[in-house]
Amino acid sequence: MAKKAKSATIRSNQVKYKAVGKLPLYTQGGEQIMTNLVDVEVSQDVNWFKVYMANLAGILDVVGNQKMTVFGYILENINRGDNMFLGSIRETVSNLEEKGKPVSHKTVADTFKLLKETGFWAQVRPGNYIVNEKIAMYGSTMKRGFLMMQFKEAESKEQAGQTSLFDKQREAS
Structure with a gap:
């Protein structure tokens, strides 16, 4: 049975996070650190109180x-x-x-x-x-x-x- 790949997208009620790649960052000493690039999409304003x-x-x-x-x-x-x-x-x-x-x-x-x-x-x-x-x-x-x-x-x-x-x-x- 094949293992399902983990989804690269995480959702909450108002925010969607999606891993889009990797980016190398370098410390002052020249050491390379790989970081994840994340796209953040806000679908709506939060903590609003609607008044008609x-x-x-x-x-x-x-x-x-x-x-x-x-x-x-x-x-x-x-x-x-x-x-x-x-x-x-x-x-x-x-x-x-x-x-x-x-x-x-x-x-x-x-x-x-x-x-x-x-x-x-x-x-x-x-x-x-x-x-x-x-x-x-x-x-x-x-x-x-x-x-x-x-x-x-x-x-x-x-x-x-x-x-x-x-x-x-x-x-x-």
Whole structure:
């Protein structure tokens, strides 16, 4: 009976390791050490807690106070492509009123300020906010890295009172 060859692929729920060859490494003394080359494939992000935005926003609207109504509206209107919420305080008040959910200008302004202070978002320019990808985002690991760079840039420019590169690119187009 022939022996079965061991598989060169090891899988876990999220990661696949595959031996792809050998590579010689040399010590400082010139001694050769053979090492295994391993291809690592991550099939999905790990330790994610999925929150379905539309459902959460609806629940916050029903159970919460006026600030929760504003927050629910914001969650429903985050652009999935660039993780941006586009809307000034005045526009948000108006849009909520059109939906039959009147909220005062002060409440919306207070909510926007709280979201900024808690790190939920950073203001790119008046009426444009980028949501912290660590809190809410739609997409892949690669997209998360891109959004992280955009958020950090917007946050640092906001603190310095400068215009961000992201803002300049939008103005140019």
